[in-house]
Amino acid sequence: MNPEIKSYFPILKQEINGHPLVYLDSAATSQKPTPVIEALKEYYGSDNSNVHRGVHTLGNRATEKYEGAREKVQQFINANSTQEIVFLRGTTTAINLVAQSYGRANVEEGDEIVITYMEHHSNIIPWQQMAKERGAVLKYIELEEDGTISLENVRAAITDRTKIVSMVYVSNVLGTMNPVKEVAKIAHEHGAVMVVDGAQAAPHLKIDVQDLDCDFFAFSGHKMVGPTGIGVLYGKKQLLEAMEPVEFGGEMIDFVGLYDSTWKELPWKFEGGTPIIAGAVGLAAAIDFLEEIGLDAIEKHEHHMAAIAMDKMSAIEGLEIYGPKDPAKRAGIVTFNLKEVHPHDVATVLDMSGIAVRAGHHCAQPLMKWLNVTATARASFYLYNDESDIDRLVEGLRSAKEYFSDVF
The missing domain is CATH 3.90.1150.10 (Aspartate Aminotransferase, domain 1)
Incomplete structure (x- = not known):
C-alpha cells in the first residue's frame, strides 16, 4: 500500500x-480523507438545497449529486439497477427495514429465521423481535472451533420452513469471512431469502451482489471513509417492489388524499422525508477514493x-x-x-x-x-x-x- x-x-x-x-x-x-471532507464542504458551501422538489438551480444541482451518488453505489456493488439502491441511515436501519417490511409480509407462525452466533446485535435483535411477533423460530448456525462456519452446519440449520437467512459477511469480532455466496445458494434451494450484513465487508472487499446472488445487502458509509448517517440497502427489484414502506411522510408519496395515499416507485418509496443528501454526496466521494486505490x-x-x-x-x-x-x-x-x-x-x-x-x-x-x-x-x-x-x-x-x- x-x-x-x-x-x-x-x-x-x-x-x-x-x-x-x-x-x-x-x-x-x-x-475520513480530505477528498470526502472537501466534497461535504463544497456541497454545503455551493449546492445545499432540498432534492426532487424545486426547479431552481440549487435544487437541480443537489438532485443531480444525490442521484449521481445512487448511480455510483449501484456500480460499486454491481447492482442491476439504481432502483435497487435505497439510501438509509446505516446498516442497522437497512436490516430493520427488511425485517419490518419483508419479514412481516412473509414470515408466519412456525417459520424459521436462521442466523449465526457471530452476528452484530443489529443482525440479531430485529430477527428476535420478528420471531416473537410472528411466532417464528429463530435458529443459530453452529460455529466451528476456530470461529468459522461449515456448509455442513449451514445445511443442517436451513430447512423448507426457513424463510430468511441473515448473515454477516465479515465478523466484526473474529474477522471471519463467511461463504455468503454458497450460503445464499443453499437458502434459495429451500425457498428462503438471503440477507447479508455487509458493514465490515463493503469497505474492504470488492462486492458484486449479482455474483453473490444475495437478496438483500446492507452497509454503512462511515466504515468506508464516508460520512456518518448514510447507509445503503440493496434489494432485488422484484422483492423491493412487493414490499411496503415502514416510514411515511413527504418525499415517498405519489398521491395523498384525505383517506388514502399511494407511494412513489422504487427506490423513493422507502426514503420518506428529506433524504440524507450530504451523506450521499460524501459517500460518492468515498467510493471514488476507494476505487482509485x-x-x-x-x-x-x-x-x-x-x-x-x-x-x-x-x-x-x-x-x-x-x-x-x-x-x-x-x-x-x-x-x-x-x-x-x-x-x-x-x-x-x-x-x-x-x-x-x-x-x-x-x-x-x-x-x-x-x-x-x-x-x-x-x-x-x-x-x-x-x-x-x-x-x-x-x-x-x-x-x-x-x-x-x-x-x-
Whole structure:
C-alpha cells in the first residue's frame, strides 16, 4: 500500500497523550480523507438545497449529486439497477427495514429465521423481535472451533420452513469471512431469502451482489471513509417492489388524499422525508477514493497486516487471539485478550500511548458467550495503517502486560 495514503487523513496527524496517534478502531468507524471532507464542504458551501422538489438551480444541482451518488453505489456493488439502491441511515436501519417490511409480509407462525452466533446485535435483535411477533423460530448456525462456519452446519440449520437467512459477511469480532455466496445458494434451494450484513465487508472487499446472488445487502458509509448517517440497502427489484414502506411522510408519496395515499416507485418509496443528501454526496466521494486505490489492493493489504499482527502479537506470553488462525480466512481484524487483565484496562493503557483500540463486547454478546468471555480488545486495520502501527501496538501491549504484572 502506498505510504502516502495516510497523508490524506488529517485526523491522523495529531498527537494523543503526547504520542503520535495510531488509530486501530476502523471496524467501529473509519477516518475520513480530505477528498470526502472537501466534497461535504463544497456541497454545503455551493449546492445545499432540498432534492426532487424545486426547479431552481440549487435544487437541480443537489438532485443531480444525490442521484449521481445512487448511480455510483449501484456500480460499486454491481447492482442491476439504481432502483435497487435505497439510501438509509446505516446498516442497522437497512436490516430493520427488511425485517419490518419483508419479514412481516412473509414470515408466519412456525417459520424459521436462521442466523449465526457471530452476528452484530443489529443482525440479531430485529430477527428476535420478528420471531416473537410472528411466532417464528429463530435458529443459530453452529460455529466451528476456530470461529468459522461449515456448509455442513449451514445445511443442517436451513430447512423448507426457513424463510430468511441473515448473515454477516465479515465478523466484526473474529474477522471471519463467511461463504455468503454458497450460503445464499443453499437458502434459495429451500425457498428462503438471503440477507447479508455487509458493514465490515463493503469497505474492504470488492462486492458484486449479482455474483453473490444475495437478496438483500446492507452497509454503512462511515466504515468506508464516508460520512456518518448514510447507509445503503440493496434489494432485488422484484422483492423491493412487493414490499411496503415502514416510514411515511413527504418525499415517498405519489398521491395523498384525505383517506388514502399511494407511494412513489422504487427506490423513493422507502426514503420518506428529506433524504440524507450530504451523506450521499460524501459517500460518492468515498467510493471514488476507494476505487482509485483499488478494493483488491485494500483487501491484500489488510490480509498482510492481519498476518503480521497475529505473528507479532502471538509472541506475547499470555495473549490469546480469537478467530481463524489462517490470515487468509479473516479480514484485518485481530481480537484478543491479555491473561488476567480486563480489556478495558488494556485499552486505557494503550490510549495513554496514543493507540486507539476497541474494548468491550463489540455489540456481539452472544458471540462473547460462545467465546466464554465477557469482553475482548480489538485492533482493526484499514488502508491507512502500516507495519509501524503494529509495532507500536505490540510495544504498547508489552508495556501493559508489564504494568499490570507489577500492579498485581
